[in-house]
Amino acid sequence: MSGTIYACTSTAVLAQQLRDLVVRAQDQALQSHDRFTVAISGGSLPRTLAQGLLAQPEGLHWSKWHVFYADERCVPLDDAESNHRLVQAELLDHVPIPRAQVYTLNPALVTNPEEAANDYEKQMTDVFAHKDAVRLPVFDLILLGMGPDGHTCSLFPGHPLLDEKERWVSYLQDSPKPPPTRITLTLPVVNHARRAVFVVIGSNKQDALARIFDHKEPLPAQRVQLVHGELVWLMDEAAASAIQRAPIARLVEN
Numbered sequence: 001m002s003g004t005i006y007a008c009t010s011t012a013v014l015a016q017q018l019r020d021l022v023v024r025a026q027d028q029a030l031q032s033h034d035r036f037t038v039a040i041s042g043g044s045l046p047r048t049l050a051q052g053l054l055a056q057p058e059g060l061h062w063s064k065w066h067v068f069y070a071d072e073r074c075v076p077l078d079d080a081e082s083n084h085r086l087v088q089a090e091l092l093d094h095v096p097i098p099r100a101q102v103y104t105l106n107p108a109l110v111t112n113p114e115e116a117a118n119d120y121e122k123q124m125t126d127v128f129a130h131k132d133a134v135r136l137p138v139f140d141l142i143l144l145g146m147g148p149d150g151h152t153c154s155l156f157p158g159h160p161l162l163d164e165k166e167r168w169v170s171y172l173q174d175s176p177k178p179p180p181t182r183i184t185l186t187l188p189v190v191n192h193a194r195r196a197v198f199v200v201i202g203s204n205k206q207d208a209l210a211r212i213f214d215h216k217e218p219l220p221a222q223r224v225q226l227v228h229g230e231l232v233w234l235m236d237e238a239a240a241s242a243i244q245r246a247p248i249a250r251l252v253e254n
């Protein structure tokens with residue numbers, strides 16, 4: 001299992017570490033191209049991300065950010081279940097990222113998930129170059145959560161989507177985590193990121209973490225194995241306590 005694991009003694013420490021990783025990814029990106037491409041997951045991650053970024057916004061070049069979603073529910077953008085609505089409330093409403101650089105599910109396609117996935121993939125080709133030119137987009141950073149069952153993005157255990165090799169964005173209508181219809185980045189896209197960071201908080205993640213790190217079970221989150229990039233796991237101590245057979249760096253309050 002590739003990747004560095006950090007166990008943080010508090011959510012504040014974790015949010016600070018997350019911020020530092022985001023700034024590092026941003027700065028590296030801006031050394032080689034004039035934009036910073038990041039994909040954000042839903043769930044509890046946006047709040048933790050905002051906690052870290054808004055507490056110390058110095059050094060963040062918002063105008064260079066291009067924000068995508070690692071997955072999105074096929075609901076209207078103002079729906080309580082929308083990841084965009086969540087990220088907007090927690091972060092985007094508080095920082096000057098140009099709205100044209102925030103790429104959302106096309107609201108006209110919420111009832112047609114296949115078209116919504118195709119449209120989102122086309123939005124990505126406008127930023128990353130056409131699929132004929134590049135086989136896979138290379139995100140500067142992908143921020144991931146992990147469910148109690150080891151899912152990540154909207155890639156769930158045993159789901160055929162896990163074996164998608166060609167599409168950048170796909171869709172499902174049988175998500176075990178409601179709502180059932182979603183679009184999601186595929187594993188090849190996640191695994192080609194320059195950097196990916198998991199944020200895993202809570203004792204309800206212990207079982208999945210033990211299965212991944214101690215028993216090497218190929219749960220969806222375990223299949224995030226960056227081809228060229230750097231993988232980091234940020235956990236609180238409740239989650240990290242489940243792991244017995246992997247090195248863990250402990251981060252404490254300054």
Ligand SMILES: O=C(O)[C@H](O)[C@@H](O)[C@H](O)[C@H](O)COP(=O)(O)O
Pocket residue numbers: 041042043044045070071072073083144145146147148151152153154177
């Ligand atoms: O749209 C979604 O539902 C999320 O992207 C999902 O994949 C999330 O990251 C995990 O379910 C972990 O969620 P928590 O961090 O809230 O446990």
